[in-house]
Amino acid sequence: MRFPNGEQLRLPCVFERFVPGQLHPDGRRYLPLIVLRPDGSDVPIGVVDRHHRVDVALEGRAGSAQLVFLLSSVRLQAGAPQQGLVPEEGLATGRTSIVPTAYGRVLAVPSWEAEQAHLPYETLYTELLLDVGVGVIGVRTSLTAKSLAEVIGKPQIEPGDWLEVTRSRVDILGFKL
Numbered sequence: 001m002r003f004p005n006g007e008q009l010r011l012p013c014v015f016e017r018f019v020p021g022q023l024h025p026d027g028r029r030y031l032p033l034i035v036l037r038p039d040g041s042d043v044p045i046g047v048v049d050r051h052h053r054v055d056v057a058l059e060g061r062a063g064s065a066q067l068v069f070l071l072s073s074v075r076l077q078a079g080a081p082q083q084g085l086v087p088e089e090g091l092a093t094g095r096t097s098i099v100p101t102a103y104g105r106v107l108a109v110p111s112w113e114a115e116q117a118h119l120p121y122e123t124l125y126t127e128l129l130l131d132v133g134v135g136v137i138g139v140r141t142s143l144t145a146k147s148l149a150e151v152i153g154k155p156q157i158e159p160g161d162w163l164e165v166t167r168s169r170v171d172i173l174g175f176k177l
Contacts, residue, residue, distance in 0.1 A: 001051055001068070001173060003138045004110035004127055009066035011135035012039040015175055018056045019046075034172055035096055036065055039134050043087045046096040047172040054175045063177040068138040069102055069168035074126075076153030077103060081162040083133030102139070102165040104132040109157055111140075114148060122148045130163060139165055 003009065013036040021030030034054050037044045047067060083104045087097035111127035124143045129136055145151040157163065 001171065003066075003068055003140065003173060005108055005129055006066060006138070006173060008107070008129055008136055009068070009138050009173065010064040011036070011067055011132075011137060012062075013037055013065050013135075014062045015054070015058050015060065015065075016044055018054075018059045033098075034065075034175070036172075038085060041085065041134075043091070043100075044096045045085060045087075045100050045170065046098040047170045050171050051173070053173055058175055058177065061177060063175050064135070065175050066138075066173040068140055068171050068173060069130075069165055070140050070171055072139055072141040072168040073166045074139065074141060074143070074152060074157070074163055077162040077164050081105065083131065085132055085134075098170070099167065100170070102130060102132050102137060102163075102168070104130040104137075104163060104165075106157055106159050106161045106163060107131050107136065108159055112156060114156070116148075121146050124148050126157065128157060128163075130165065139163075139168075141168075 017035040019033040032049045033046045085100040088099045107129040109128045113125040116122040127140045149155045
């Protein structure tokens with residue numbers, strides 16, 4: 001997978017653990033999980049190494065992960081702006097967050113493709129860079145709604161906007177020392 005401005009994606013963290021995919025009945029393995037602990041966080045996050053880009057020999061090392069939050073819901077933050085990755089509600093102590101909510105400020109919107117003509121609803125495909133405080137993540141999503149402005153909070157997301165990104169599938173594009 002490629003991501004626009006991918007060289008700017010960097011989340012300082014420790015690669016805590018490699019969890020190989022479970023064996024499927026047909027002999028193949030499910031995708032592996034990479035457990036990362038972002039700098040300053042008490043809760044590790046689990047990301048799928050869908051493209052087998054992470055060298056498992058780096059397990060236990062500090063470095064920088066390139067993460068993309070996919071298939072997310074995005075909207076403007078309500079209240080005072082905040083940054084960070086917050087584990088899902090109700091996560092038991094000691095467990096790994098696999099669906100964290102990301103709060104941050106938009107740095108760039110390299111892709112914004114909104115369509116509203118000829119349909120009773122609006123569609124959107126977007127890719128953006130989000131500064132979550134400790135680092136920068138990518139967001140790639142598409143939305144369908146009667147009114148994108150009602151769902152997002154304004155007609156178009158722009159650099160400087162503060163977003164809440166929820167219900168994401170998190171992929172890792174790389175981990176570097």
